[in-house]
Amino acid sequence: MRLSRSFVPTLKETPAEAQIASHRLMLRAGLVRQTSAGIYAWLPAGWRVLQKIAQIVREEQDAAGAQEILMPTIQPAELWRQSGRYDAYGPEMLRIVDRHDREMLYGPTNEEMITEIFRQSVRSYRELPQNLYHIQWKFRDEVRPRFGVMRGREFLMKDAYSFAIDYPSAVLEYRKMMLAYMRTFQRMGLKAIPMQAEAGPIGGNLSHEFIIVAPTGESQVYYDAAFERIDPASGDFSFDSPADLNRFFSLLTTPYAATDEKHDPALWRNVAEKREGRGIEVGHIFYFGTKYSEPMGLVVAGPDGRPVHPFMGSYGIGVSRLVGAIIEASHDEAGIIWPESVAPWKAVLLNLKMGDARCDALCEEVYAGLGAEALYDDREERAGVKFADADLLGHPWQIIVGPRGAAAGTVELKRRATGERAELSVADALARIG
RNA sequence: CGGGGCGUAGCUCAGCCUGGUAGAGCACAGCGUUUGGGACGCUGGGGCCGGAGGUUCGAAUCCUCUCGCCCCGACCA
Numbered sequence: 001m002r003l004s005r006s007f008v009p010t011l012k013e014t015p016a017e018a019q020i021a022s023h024r025l026m027l028r029a030g031l032v033r034q035t036s037a038g039i040y041a042w043l044p045a046g047w048r049v050l051q052k053i054a055q056i057v058r059e060e061q062d063a064a065g066a067q068e069i070l071m072p073t074i075q076p077a078e079l080w081r082q083s084g085r086y087d088a089y090g091p092e093m094l095r096i097v098d099r100h101d102r103e104m105l106y107g108p109t110n111e112e113m114i115t116e117i118f119r120q121s122v123r124s125y126r127e128l129p130q131n132l133y134h135i136q137w138k139f140r141d142e143v144r145p146r147f148g149v150m151r152g153r154e155f156l157m158k159d160a161y162s163f164a165i166d167y168p169s170a171v172l173e174y175r176k177m178m179l180a181y182m183r184t185f186q187r188m189g190l191k192a193i194p195m196q197a198e199a200g201p202i203g204g205n206l207s208h209e210f211i212i213v214a215p216t217g218e219s220q221v222y223y224d225a226a227f228e229r230i231d232p233a234s235g236d237f238s239f240d241s242p243a244d245l246n247r248f249f250s251l252l253t254t255p256y257a258a259t260d261e262k263h264d265p266a267l268w269r270n271v272a273e274k275r276e277g278r279g280i281e282v283g284h285i286f287y288f289g290t291k292y293s294e295p296m297g298l299v300v301a302g303p304d305g306r307p308v309h310p311f312m313g314s315y316g317i318g319v320s321r322l323v324g325a326i327i328e329a330s331h332d333e334a335g336i337i338w339p340e341s342v343a344p345w346k347a348v349l350l351n352l353k354m355g356d357a358r359c360d361a362l363c364e365e366v367y368a369g370l371g372a373e374a375l376y377d378d379r380e381e382r383a384g385v386k387f388a389d390a391d392l393l394g395h396p397w398q399i400i401v402g403p404r405g406a407a408a409g410t411v412e413l414k415r416r417a418t419g420e421r422a423e424l425s426v427a428d429a430l431a432r433i434g
Numbered sequence: 435c436g437g438g439g440c441g442u443a444g445c446u447c448a449g450c451c452u453g454g455u456a457g458a459g460c461a462c463a464g465c466g467u468u469u470g471g472g473a474c475g476c477u478g479g480g481g482c483c484g485g486a487g488g489u490u491c492g493a494a495u496c497c498u499c500u501c502g503c504c505c506c507g508a509c510c511a
Contacts, residue, residue: 012460012472013446017504037503091435092510109511143435143509157511209511218510284511318511352470384471391471402470412470 001345003377008045010389020216022327023148025336029392031323031344038145038153045393046323048344050156053322054135056187056341057158064180064239066131066160071110071117073137077103079112082296092140106139111292111314114161118310119298125165128300128310129173133160135319147216150280150324160315165302167289170311174206174287175245177315178252181210181283182232184317188326189339192282193227195257206313209259210283214328217278222263224255225273280325287313336394337417346373347433348395352383352402359406362426366399366411369430391416397433 009030017034018024026032031046042050058068074096080086086093086105094106107113114132122128135158145153160177164170178194185192190212197209211221230251237244256271258264259279268274292298293309302308318325330337340346347370351363367376375395377386383402390398400412405423413429414421424432 009444011445016440016446019505034503138511140510144505144507146505151510155511159511281511316511321511350470382469382471382473384469384473387471389472400470404470 001375003375004379006375007043008393009043010392012388018148020147020150020328021331022150022216022324025327025331025392026148026324029336029394032149034148036153038142038151040149040152040154040320045344049323049338049342050320052342052344053188053326054156054158054319057135057184057317057319060180060184060187061133061158061160063183064131064176066133066162066180068134069132070134071107071113071136073107073139074104075107075110075113077105079116080105083112083115083292084295085112092142094139094141107136108138108140109314109316110134110136110159111161111312112296115292115296115298115312118163119296122163122298122300122310124301125303125308129162129164129169131160131162131173131176133158133315147218148324149320150328151218152320155318156320158317158319162313162315163293163310164312165300165308165310167311170287170289170313171206172242172245174285174313175249176239177285177313178208179232179237179239179245179248181285181315181317182230182248182252185210185212185282186232187341188322189341190282190322190326190329191228193221193223193257193279194252195221195223195259195279196253196262197259197284198261206287208253208285209281210285210317211257211259211279212282212325212329213275213277214280214325215278216328217280219279219281220260220263220276221258221279222260222268222271222274222276223257224271225275226255227252227257228275280321280328281318282322282325283315283317285313285315287311331394334388335392338394338396340396343394343396345375345393345395346370347375347397347399348390348393349374349376349399350383350386350390350401351376351378352386352400353406354378354380356403356406359401359403362406362409362411363401366401366426366429369426370399370433399429399433 011028014024015027018027030043032040032042035041077086093108096104098104137154138157139154142153145151162173164173192210192212194208195211197207237248256267289311290309293312299307327336349363349366351359353359394416396416398414405411410423410425411429412421413424413432
């Protein structure tokens with residue numbers, strides 16, 4: 001993509017409303033623009049990041065055996081009356097009336113809807129277990145939205161819903177999601193820690209929050225340093241092996257980890273390597289049994305022919321929140337430092353002297369070699385502006401082409417994360433980026 | 435929802451107390467000089483001073499109401 005023809009409106013000054021680093025940087029780097037309190041439009045660079053995060057989530061959900069669907073944002077109130085949550089949910093739910101005076105709502109979550117869909121079509125235990133997910137916009141009318149996309153009212157969320165014929169089978173679904181989540185966050189360069197959590201309005205009694213430790217987190221968290229050494233990708237854990245899933249689960253739930261609501265000073269005293277700090281919740285998984293299947297009349301025939309209410313769980317990942325969380329975990333004074341897996345562009349090409357025949361030619365050569373994952377800064381701007389924007393946007397790699405090197409046929413390759421620089425031939429630079 | 439604050443140019447803000455023809459820096463357009471870390475000079479364009487009502491000869495400024503946004507707290511993916 002050529003920056004001269006792109007809509008990437010960067011800001012030199014910090015917008016007054018942004019308090020924390022990720023919010024400030026998302027506005028300054030031209031990722032998003034606020035349209036109302038807690039509601040954001042995603043601009044090209046931000047949208048690319050959001051889609052990359054969603055894609056990683058999707059791949060890991062698929063790997064865990066979940067199937068992608070897409071449910072609507074607008075739901076009938078009637079469904080929520082069946083579960084009893086229409087009145088229980090309170091003013092956080094955005095309620096709408098259509099032209100026929102039918103009560104509707106903008107979905108804050110989808111347990112009722114998926115239960116209804118499942119109820120229409122599933123009759124036998126032979127069809128279980130199943131796990132269905134979608135990646136869809138949600139709306140929760142927060143009293144006080146803040147921190148940009150980290151605590152917006154409208155947000156993109158992956159939510160999955162599992163159905164099982166009995167408790168042991170339901171627990172396996174839960175553990176699959178735990179493994180999938182740990183791999184998902186790891187691929188985004190994040191160290192997530194599952195912590196015991198309150199089930200909240202979703203309901204249920206088995207629940208973990210996935211927490212990223214960062215100074216701007218919303219809650220105080222306590223955990224054992226053992227978590228810093230766990231690598232979910234290693235150890236050959238298979239989704240198909242109950243033994244693996246159970247082993248993984250105990251590996252992740254044995255060391256102490258708790259948010260302040262669940263913190264137990266008595267247990268904490270026995271933790272050898274204590275770590276505490278602030279945490280950002282990026283995912284939450286729940287097991288809640290028959291909380292919805294029973295009131296909503298979801299029934300399948302069990303092996304003995306008798307009716308059974310399936311045992312359910314739900315599993316959320318805050319996709320849009322992750323954009324903010326990743327930035328909170330990875331930035332410096334100059335700007336964002338994207339992990340390669342979610343960067344809007346893998347590399348930026350800086351032409352320091354537009355109009356110089358050698359620079360222009362060399363840049364075209366490099367640009368052609370980089371492919372679609374590159375942004376070419378071909379604006380008529382001074383070098384300093386390009387450097388500043390490149391650091392702000394946080395591209396993992398910067399390829400700097402100036403008159404000095406161009407004369408010798410070399411380019412400068414800079415790694416954003418470390419600041420390392422090297423003078424290389426075009427071929428070597430391209431090879432290094434990979 | 436309680437408490438506090440702010441709405442003036444695209445952005446960051448001054449002006450308001452003490453009413454008298456709307457400002458600065460950055461950004462934008464043109465010209466010139468510059469040119470490897472957010473250049474400099476000159477010229478220019480851009481405002482229903484959030485909105486409505488009121489007081490006054492006269493309101494960005496004073497009063498009332500309203501809408502929006504931000505911060506602290508309580509609440510939450």
